[in-house]
Structures are given as structure tokens and as C-alpha cells.
Amino acid sequence: MLAVMGLFLLGSCSKDDESATDYLTGGTWKITESRSDIDGDGDLDDDLESCSRDDEYDFEKDGTLNFDDGAVKCDPTDPQTTTGVWALSGDEKTLTLTVDGFGFAFEVISLTKSRMELRSELFGYTSELVFTR
Numbered sequence: 001m002l003a004v005m006g007l008f009l010l011g012s013c014s015k016d017d018e019s020a021t022d023y024l025t026g027g028t029w030k031i032t033e034s035r036s037d038i039d040g041d042g043d044l045d046d047d048l049e050s051c052s053r054d055d056e057y058d059f060e061k062d063g064t065l066n067f068d069d070g071a072v073k074c075d076p077t078d079p080q081t082t083t084g085v086w087a088l089s090g091d092e093k094t095l096t097l098t099v100d101g102f103g104f105a106f107e108v109i110s111l112t113k114s115r116m117e118l119r120s121e122l123f124g125y126t127s128e129l130v131f132t133r
Contacts, residue, residue: 018113019092020088020092020108020111021061021088021092023111023112023113023116024059024086024088024095024111024116025059025060025061026113026133027058027133028056028057028058028133029056029057029058029059029116029131029132029133030053030054030055030056030057030131030132030133031048031052031053031055031057031129031130031131032048032053032130032131032132033046033048033128033129033130034046034047034048034052034127034128034129034130035047035127035128036125036126036127036128037125037126037127038125040124040125044126044127044128049074050072051070051072051073051074052070052074053070053072054070054071054072055067055068055069055070056068056070057131059086063085063086063087064083064084064085064086065083065084065085065086065097065099066081066082066083067081067082067083067084067099068080068081069081069082082099082100083099084097084098084099084100085097085098086098088108092108092111093107093108094106094107094108095108095118104120104122105120106118106119106120106129107119107120109128113133114132114133115130115131115132115133116130116131116132117129117130117131118130118131
């Protein structure tokens with residue numbers, strides 16, 4: 001009986017765990033929360049515009065980032081789709097996005113199959129983004 005239980009436990013542990021890259025590239029992401037300390041008071045305030053709620057982000061396994069501006073655009077002159085590249089650091093703690101020659105580095109706070117939380121510091125201001133599927 002112990003031998004059978006041991007085989008069962010070993011067999012159940014042999015599945016490969018999914019990596020952060022697998023989670024990132026596993027489907028389309030949308031921003032559901034955006035908070036920034038744009039006024040510099042130390043508090044992160046909700047700043048997600050309604051026109052950004054339908055935007056879609058697809059991280060492809062080849063390192064390509066595809067962005068679709070959705071049906072509701074914040075600026076009607078913006079292109080419907082944009083392509084860039086993404087890279088995840090070896091320790092999976094930094095996600096870098098490069099679009100139109102501009103690079104943005106984000107600290108990966110958490111990343112699961114259905115939720116991703118990122119933090120960035122830009123021009124001395126802290127911002128946090130939450131993406132969901």
C-alpha cells in the first residue's frame with residue numbers, strides 16, 4: 001500500500017509547473033485597474049480611463065506584443081493596433097515592453113493564469129497596473 005501511494009505521489013509531482021512566460025502568453029489581457037501617484041502625495045489614486053477598459057494586450061511566445069485599442073478609443077487618431085516586443089527577466093521579476101522605440105520596465109508584483117499586477121517608477125512617480133483575462 002505504501003509503495004502504491006508513493007508512486008501516486010511521485011506521479012502527481014512530475015507535472016511541469018507553468019512558468020511566468022506560460023502565464024503571460026496564455027491569452028488576451030485587459031487592464032482592469034490602474035493607480036498612480038501623479039500628484040506626488042504618496043497615495044496611489046485610481047486613474048483608469050473608461051476608454052482603456054476594452055484595450056487588449058496579447059503577449060506572443062516569440063516576444064511580440066500585440067495591442068488592440070478596442071472599440072472605444074481615448075484618442076480617435078491613435079492606430080487601432082500597435083506591435084511591440086516584450087521581455088521577461090531571467091528571475092521573472094521584471095517585464096520590459098518596447099513600443100515605437102520606447103522601453104518601459106515594470107516590476108512583476110504577481111502573475112497567475114488570470115491576473116497580472118505590475119508596478120513602475122517613471123519620472124519619480126509610482127504606477128500600478130492590474131491586468132485580468
